[in-house]
Structures are given as C-alpha cells and as structure tokens.
Amino acid sequence: MADLHPGxxxxxxxxxxxxxxxxxxxxxxxxxxxRGYGRPVQAGATLSLSGxxxxxxxxxxxxxxxxxxxxxxxxxxxxxxxxxxxxxFDPPRLNRLFGGDPDKASIGAIVACNLSGPRRIHAGAARxxxxxxxxxxxxxxxxxxxxxxxxxxxxxxxxxxxxGAFGTLGALTEVTFKVLPAPETEATLVFEGLDDRQAIAxxxxxxxxxxxxxxxxxxLGAGGEPxxxxxRLEGFESQMAYRSKALAEALTGYGAADVLRGADSAARWAxxxxxxxxxxxxxxxxxxVSTTPGAAPGVAAAISNAIDARLFYDWGGGLIxxxxxxxxxxxxxxxxxxxxxxxxxxxxxxxxxxxxxxxDVFEPQPEPVMALTRKLKDTFDPDRILxxxxxxxxx
Amino acid sequence: xxSLVLPDVDPTVLARRDRIVTALRGVVGDxxxxxxxxxxxxxxxxxxxxxxxxxxxxxxxxxxGEVSRVLALLDEEGVKVIGRGAGTSLAGGALPLADSxxxxxxxxxxxxxxxxxxxxxxxxxxxxxxxVSGAVDHLGFFYAPDPSSQLACTIAGNVGMNSGGAHCLKYxxxxxxxxxxxxxxxDGTVIELGGQYLDAPGYDLxxxxxxxxxxxxxxxxxxxxxLPKAEGARPVLVGFDSSADAGACVSxxxxxxxxxxxxxxxxxxxxxxCEDFAEAGYPLDVEAMLIIExxxxxxxxxxQLEKIIAVARDNGAxxxxxxxxxxxxxxxxxxxxxxxxAMGRISDYMxxxxxxxxxxxxxxxxxxxxICQSYGLGVANIFHAxxxxxxxxxxxxxxxxxxxxxxxxxxxxxxxxxxxxxxxLTGEHGVGIEKRDLMVHQFNxxxxxxxxxxxxxxxxxxxxxxxxxxxxxxxxxxGKSRHHEAA
Numbered sequence: 060m061a062d063l064h065p066g067x068x069x070x071x072x073x074x075x076x077x078x079x080x081x082x083x084x085x086x087x088x089x090x091x092x093x094r095g096y097g098r099p100v101q102a103g104a105t106l107s108l109s110g111x112x113x114x115x116x117x118x119x120x121x122x123x124x125x126x127x128x129x130x131x132x133x134x135x136x137x138x139x140x141x142x143x144x145x146x147x148f149d150p151p152r153l154n155r156l157f158g159g160d161p162d163k164a165s166i167g168a169i170v171a172c173n174l175s176g177p178r179r180i181h182a183g184a185a186r187x188x189x190x191x192x193x194x195x196x197x198x199x200x201x202x203x204x205x206x207x208x209x210x211x212x213x214x215x216x217x218x219x220x221x222x223g224a225f226g227t228l229g230a231l232t233e234v235t236f237k238v239l240p241a242p243e244t245e246a247t248l249v250f251e252g253l254d255d256r257q258a259i260a261x262x263x264x265x266x267x268x269x270x271x272x273x274x275x276x277x278x279l280g281a282g283g284e285p286x287x288x289x290x291r292l293e294g295f296e297s298q299m300a301y302r303s304k305a306l307a308e309a310l311t312g313y314g315a316a317d318v319l320r321g322a323d324s325a326a327r328w329a330x331x332x333x334x335x336x337x338x339x340x341x342x343x344x345x346x347x348v349s350t351t352p353g354a355a356p357g358v359a360a361a362i363s364n365a366i367d368a369r370l371f372y373d374w375g376g377g378l379i380x381x382x383x384x385x386x387x388x389x390x391x392x393x394x395x396x397x398x399x400x401x402x403x404x405x406x407x408x409x410x411x412x413x414x415x416x417x418x419d420v421f422e423p424q425p426e427p428v429m430a431l432t433r434k435l436k437d438t439f440d441p442d443r444i445l446x447x448x449x450x451x452x453x454x
Numbered sequence: 455x456x457s458l459v460l461p462d463v464d465p466t467v468l469a470r471r472d473r474i475v476t477a478l479r480g481v482v483g484d485x486x487x488x489x490x491x492x493x494x495x496x497x498x499x500x501x502x503x504x505x506x507x508x509x510x511x512x513x514x515x516x517x518x519g520e521v522s523r524v525l526a527l528l529d530e531e532g533v534k535v536i537g538r539g540a541g542t543s544l545a546g547g548a549l550p551l552a553d554s555x556x557x558x559x560x561x562x563x564x565x566x567x568x569x570x571x572x573x574x575x576x577x578x579x580x581x582x583x584x585x586v587s588g589a590v591d592h593l594g595f596f597y598a599p600d601p602s603s604q605l606a607c608t609i610a611g612n613v614g615m616n617s618g619g620a621h622c623l624k625y626x627x628x629x630x631x632x633x634x635x636x637x638x639x640x641d642g643t644v645i646e647l648g649g650q651y652l653d654a655p656g657y658d659l660x661x662x663x664x665x666x667x668x669x670x671x672x673x674x675x676x677x678x679x680x681l682p683k684a685e686g687a688r689p690v691l692v693g694f695d696s697s698a699d700a701g702a703c704v705s706x707x708x709x710x711x712x713x714x715x716x717x718x719x720x721x722x723x724x725x726x727x728c729e730d731f732a733e734a735g736y737p738l739d740v741e742a743m744l745i746i747e748x749x750x751x752x753x754x755x756x757x758q759l760e761k762i763i764a765v766a767r768d769n770g771a772x773x774x775x776x777x778x779x780x781x782x783x784x785x786x787x788x789x790x791x792x793x794x795x796a797m798g799r800i801s802d803y804m805x806x807x808x809x810x811x812x813x814x815x816x817x818x819x820x821x822x823x824x825i826c827q828s829y830g831l832g833v834a835n836i837f838h839a840x841x842x843x844x845x846x847x848x849x850x851x852x853x854x855x856x857x858x859x860x861x862x863x864x865x866x867x868x869x870x871x872x873x874x875x876x877x878x879l880t881g882e883h884g885v886g887i888e889k890r891d892l893m894v895h896q897f898n899x900x901x902x903x904x905x906x907x908x909x910x911x912x913x914x915x916x917x918x919x920x921x922x923x924x925x926x927x928x929x930x931x932x933g934k935s936r937h938h939e940a941a
Contacts, residue, residue, distance in 0.1 A: 120709045210838070213885060
C-alpha cells in the first residue's frame with residue numbers, strides 16, 4: 060500500500076485532492092500507534108501526517124499551546140513541563156492495546172480518538188481542552204475553527220466535532236489546546252477490600268467533597284491482592300497535607316486509607332491510565348464502557364457473570380475497562396445488553412481485525428442520529444476519501 | 455433600526471398569518487399563542503435593544519412533544535422560527551423577523567431529576583441558570599457557568615450561546631458542563647444526545663449544538679454536571695496606576711502556577727460608574743483594578759491570596775484590599791456584578807465581547823481607547839481578564855441615529871482589532887445579528903461554507919433563526935420555500 064508523506068498543509072490538500080480524483084480512500088495516520096482503534100479501513104494508500112511536526116505556539120502565561128498534528132505527544136508534554144504546565148486531560152498512549160512506540164504517539168491521534176486519562180473526571184476530556192483546529196476536509200480544502208483563545212463562540216464549533224471523529228471528517232493539520240499549571244505535588248488515598256458497590260459509593264463521596272478529587276478509580280482484587288479504591292488530590296504541598304487528612308476523615312466509614320505521595324502517586328495513576336490493571340491483553344478484546352457511576356457495578360456484574368472478564372473502574376466508576384476473550388463477538392452482545400439497560404455506551408477498543416470488521420466497534424446510534432452522522436460526513440467528505448468506515452459502515 | 459439588512463420578508467407567510475396562528479393554537483392551546491400586538495411587543499427585541507422587530511406570533515409550548523409538533527407545523531408551512539429563552543442576548547440572538555414565529559421555552563422551567571451521587575441534574579431548558587444552582591444549593595452543589603444575566607437567562611440560551619461567566623477560568627463554559635440534550639430538529643424529529651455519563655458516543659453533536667445560536671435545532675431538556683461547592687471563597691481587590699501593570703499582573707499570576715477561580719478587570723471609567731451605583735468601596739484614584747477570587751479552606755485561601763498579593767505588589771499594585779469577611783467579599787463583587795445595570799443608568803451602551811490573547815491586553819486597551827476617541831464616543835472596560843474575554847462598553851445615545859451608527863462602526867473596529875491580534879469576535883455572547891457581517895474578518899469563504907453546509911443538513915430550508923450568524927452574502931441557494939396558497 061502506498062504511503063503518502065506530506066510535509067505541510069498544502070501537500071495534505073494536494074494528496075487528498077489527488078486521492079479524490081482517483082476515488083481512492085486514504086487511511087490517515089500520525090505516529091501509527093492507534094491504527095488498531097476503530098473499524099479496519101479499506102484504503103488505497105496511507106496518508107501519514109508525521110511530517111507535520113513541531114510546536115507552533117507556546118505562551119505559558121496565556122495557558123495555550125499549538126502544534127502541527129503529527130507532533131509527538133511526548134514532545135508537547137516535555138515542552139509544557141519546562142513551563143511547569145501540562146495538558147489537563149492526562150492523555151494516555153494505550154500502546155498496551157495497540158502496540159507501537161509510545162514515544163511516537165501523535166497529538167493529532169489523541170484529538171482524533173478523543174483520548175483522556177484518569178484526570179478526565181475532574182478536568183474534562185481532550186475535547187474540553189481543545190480550543191482550535193485546522194483540518195483538510197475530503198474535498199482537499201483547509202478549514203479552520205476555534206483559535207488560540209479559551210473563550211470563543213464565533214461560528215459553529217467544528218473543534219468539538221473533530222475530536223473523536225477518528226479522522227473521518229478531516230485530516231487534522233494543527234491543533235491548539237488550553238493548558239493548565241502542573242501542581243506542586245499530589246497524593247493518593249488508597250482504601251482496601253471494598254466490594255464494587257461500596258467502592259463506587261466511596262468514590263462518589265470523595266468526588267462530592269469540596270477537596271477536588273482529580274482521579275478516582277477502583278481496582279478489583281485478584282491473585283491474593285485486595286481490591287483497591289484510589290482517589291487522587293493535587294495542589295500545593297501544604298494543601299495536600301490538609302486535604303488528604305480531611306478526605307480520609309470524611310471517608311472513615313470505608314476504612315483506614317493508606318496515602319501514596321508525590322512520585323508514587325503519579326506512577327500509580329500513569330499505570331492506571333495505561334490500563335495495567337487489566338493484566339496481559341494478548342489474545343484479549345478490550346472494551347471501554349461509559350455509564351453512570353451508580354449503574355457501573357451492575358454493568359460490570361452483568362459482564363463478569365457471563366464471560367471470563369478482567370476489569371477495573373476509572374472516572375469515579377463511570378468508565379469500565381474490560382478485557383474479554385477475543386472469541387466470537389468478543390462479548391459484544393453481553394456488553395451492549397448490559398449498557399443498554401444501564402444507560403451509556405460501549406466501544407470495542409481493541410480486538411483482532413476480523414472481529415472489529417464483524418461487530419459494531421462503536422455504540423450503534425438511533426436512526427435520526429445516524430442520519431445526521433451520514434449527512435455530516437457528506438458535508439466534509441462527500442466521496443468517502445478520509446478513513447471511510449473507521450467509525451460506522453458507509454461513513 | 456439602523457442599516458442592518460434583514461432577509462426578505464415572505465409575503466405569502468404574512469398572508470397566511472391567521473391560518474398559522476389557528477394551527478399553533480390547536481397544538482398548544484389558545485392561551486399559549488400570542489398574536490395580539492400589545493402582548494407581542496414584549497418579544498420585539500432582546501438585550502440588544504437597538505434592534506426591534508415584531509414577529510408574526512409567539513408560541514410557548516409546554517413540553518418536548520409540543521415543541522416537536524410546533525416545529526413540524528412551521529416546517530410544513532415554511533415559516534421561520536426564532537428560538538427564545540429569556541431574551542437576554544446582547545447580540546440580538548433572539549431578535550424576531552416580521553415573518554417569523556418566536557418559539558419560547560419559558561414555560562418549560564422545571565428541574566426534573568437531581569442526582570448528587572452521580573453529580574448531575576436533568577432540567578427543562580427554560581429553567582434559569584441561577585435556578586439550576588438554586589435547586590442544588592441546599593445539597594452543597596452548584597452549576598458552574600455563571601453569566602452576568604444568570605438571574606434571568608435560561609439553559610436553552612446558555613446552550614445556544616455556549617455561555618461562560620466570571621468563573622470559567624477554572625470551571626469552563628457551558629460546553630464543558632453539559633452531558634446530555636433533548637433536541638428538536640426543524641422537521642419535528644426529537645433526538646437525545648449524550649446522557650448521564652461522560653463522552654457521548656459518535657460525532658460530538660453535543661459540542662456542535664452548544665454555541666450554535668438556534669441555527670440547528672431547539673433544545674428542550676439538558677443533563678448538566680453539578681459540582682460540590684468549595685469550602686470557601688474570597689476575593690482580593692488590587693488597584694494599579696496603569697492598565698499595562700494590571701495586565702502584566704494577570705500574566706504573572708498564571709505564570710506562577712496559581713489558578714484563581716476568577717480574575718475580573720475594570721478600568722477607571724468602569725470603576726467610577728460602578729462605585730457611584732454600588733458604593734462597593736472601590737479605589738477612585740487608580741487607572742485599573744482587578745478582582746481576583748480564590749477558593750478553598752481558610753488556610754488555603756490565605757496562602758493563595760498571600761502569593762497573589764505579592765505578585766500584584768511586584769507589578770506596582772498600590773491599592774490592595776483583601777476581603778476578610780463574607781460581607782466584604784459581597785461588597786467587592788456587588789460593584790462588578792451590577793456593572794451593566796450601573797452603566798445603563800448613565801448611558802446607553804453596546805457591550806462588546808471579543809476575546810484576545812491575554813498577552814496583548816495592554817496594547818489592545820490603548821487601541822480600544824484610540825478607536826473610541828476617533829468616533830467621539832466614551833468607553834468603559836469590564837472583562838474577564840484571566841481568559842482574555844473583553845467587554846468594552848461603548849457609550850452612546852440610542853435615540854440619536856448618528857450616534858447609533860457611530861457606535862456600531864466603533865464596535866466593529868474593536869472586534870476587528872480582537873481578530874487581528876489573534877483573538878475572536880465573540881467569547882460568550884454569540885454572533886447573533888450584531889456580528890454577522892463581521893464573520894468574514896475571522897473566517898474565509900471555505901471556513902464559512904463548511905459551517906453553512908452543516909447548517910443546511912440540520913435545517914434544509916434555512917428557517918431556524920436565519921437572519922443571524924452567517925453573512926447574507928455567500929449563503930447557499932436553498933431554493934425558494936415551497937409555494938403556499940394565501941389563506
């Protein structure tokens with residue numbers, strides 16, 4: 060399969076126009092580390108954006124950074140760290156699911172897949188921090204939306220639309236984010252031995268407290284290890300001492316809490332963001348389920364009772380990551396039925412190509428919403444050149 | 455009415471007025487259709503009072519089902535629709551057209567379901583912004599976006615304009631606090647987007663709807679994120695000899711890794727007007743003033759304020775007043791929150807809403823002052839400094855057509871300046887009718903065409919709020935509306 064390597068936006072436009080004139084669909088890639096996410100794309104060529112590389116704007120005092128879409132996430136994070144800042148939404152690499160070199164994961168892929176880590180519960184998703192985009196649509200035209208300022212309601216918000224569109228509406232060429240100061244330090248409270256319902260109640264109580272819990276996960280017991288319920292606090296050193304004590308006291312009903320501090324806390328959350336609690340995922344299918352925290356234990360039980368599952372909860376319980384055997388429909392019927400009764404949606408985040416081609420990877424949408432989805436695709440990419448079928452057949 | 459151009463009035467719609475009104479009455483009942491001229495008068499304008507236009511009729515449905523039937527009927531009749539919350543738009547977003555029906559959501563104002571454990575509230579879209587916080591206040595929660603008009607403005611309008619407020623530096627704007635919507639499309643189709651969970655599936659239609667200014671559909675219900683209240687909050691007021699010093703202070707606070715919940719800026723004219731009105735104890739001998747608020751426990755607040763005051767003094771602050779009691783906090787905020795009302799006592803004004811990169815603040819303030827001087831108009835600046843969202847108030851006499859025209863031109867120059875320095879035309883008020891013709895300064899034809907194609911798929915006949923947002927020139931030819939026999 061041919062590989063196109065444009066070095067700038069004009070060359071991306073040209074590549075898309077050429078592909079359109081040949082009616083040859085393109086698979087869009089950045090660092091090539093998320094190609095296993097979504098439905099397999101039947102493309103005549105790969106449009107690699109790794110040549111669109113570099114931070115184009117960084118103003119620490121304005122809390123803003125912009126980069127070409129192929130810029131490695133690692134480079135952006137390193138630059139922000141120099142300024143004592145960070146992307147608020149904890150972007151994960153997820154190379155345990157998709158393989159590849161985690162240092163090559165591009166910022167464009169983070170946007171296209173709307174990937175957020177544990178801090179999403181507090182600071183919002185990738186799409187919430189994204190304030191500007193430039194993209195090349197399926198007609199080979201560059202379109203811009205948003206900008207470099209954090210309050211902007213000028214025209215329709217195509218910025219949000221690009222986030223989580225998996226490259227099916229446009230090939231991103233440049234993205235701009237609102238960033239935040241990195242805290243001085245962090246601390247994590249760890250409760251042990253709670254069952255799922257107690258654990259979610261504990262996380263909810265923490266998240267309903269005034270001490271700004273910035274991550275909230277529950278890891279199930281396994282192999283002699285007890286279940287662990289974790290909540291992170293971030294801020295100034297003096298604040299952490301006060302807040303961790305206050306939070307632990309408020310939650311004494313759930314037992315005594317251990318406290319992880321500083322780097323130990325950070326390492327724990329990095330591991331959770333990279334799905335280490337799922338254990339080895341070779342030969343497994345991994346589902347990402349978004350639901351109401353209070354309904355999550357029921358969803359998890361419905362899945363676990365039917366299938367050999369390994370799972371854990373993030374986002375206060377509202378996110379379930381579940382590893383199931385990569386056989387048959389990879390548990391799709393069970394997972395979707397559980398979600399349908401609880402409210403929410405499920406994504407088959409990773410599975411062998413043949414399974415992702417056979418079952419719905421993304422939650423099927425009601426027909427009026429699917430109709431809008433197809434029409435939106437028509438407006439950006441009438442000839443289905445950009446990642447066709449990556450999210451839904453025919454889109 | 456100034457030189458503003460509105461779309462052609464469709465005489466066939468005017469001719470069918472009685473039939474349309476009768477049909478609407480059939481859907482919602484007689485008392486919820488307004489067609490009497492005196493009563494219609496209340497709907498002829500919004501908070502941009504320079505423009506007025508009586509609509510064909512006003513309809514006030516009481517449920518999503520009624521909104522659906524009303525829109526289906528108006529779609530069939532080819533009648534334009536203006537969605538309306540409380541009519542607080544400063545950009546003319548709710549300005550009617552002569553051949554339009556205003557669909558108001560004010561009757562749909564209930565809080566439907568409060569779920570503190572999962573930190574959400576489900577509301578009907580006509581509920582006021584403040585009533586949402588009010589519904590959860592006793593439970594220790596609040597709804598974060600807090601536009602100045604929050605006592606009156608509705609969630610429907612907040613979604614339409616992606617409203618922000620003073621505290622969005624920390625908590626984000628409407629789009630960051632919205633989980634789900636019930637939406638009625640122009641043909642009456644009801645769709646549900648998102649729900650009581652994070653990251654709605656599929657394309658981000660929630661994000662697309664938010665800030666779409668009634669161009670794509672009407673919102674009838676919303677699921678919102680609610681947040682636990684902080685232990686406490688306290689502002690400090692700091693005064694400077696120049697706007698440049700105040701601007702530098704804002705940058706330094708952020709560069710130090712501090713993140714106040716609000717940083718509000720007022721210049722000298724604004725300080726004087728607000729002080730006259732509110733007697734908040736503002737310093738009258740400074741050129742610029744910041745109100746900086748932080749949250750947390752008493753100790754945390756004290757520690758953060760100490761750091762902020764140190765930064766302020768490094769930047770030449772010569773008036774520092776730290777609130778030490780709830781009453782002092784309230785007094786500091788009272789002046790700011792009554793600013794628009796206070797201003798209205800002394801003059802008519804146009805409230806601009808551009809956003810700029812905060813680093814350009816000092817030079818932009820100088821240029822705004824020069825622009826206003828060149829038109830012979832006064833200006834007072836009040837704005838959200840932390841996020842660069844400016845609200846210059848251009849003062850003029852609404853009864854003087856020459857001054858109105860000057861004020862419009864002056865405002866346009868200010869907004870063009872915002873775009874030139876890397877900002878945008880509107881941070882939180884929306885494009886509406888006011889900034890419609892300025893869109894070409896921020897977007898090129900390709901950008902606008904992509905947006906208008908999206909408008910067209912939601913609203914093929916361009917019946918939803920059609921005078922707004924997109925410049926009249928360059929619009930797609932959506933074909934003549936269907937022929938109708940005059941009644």
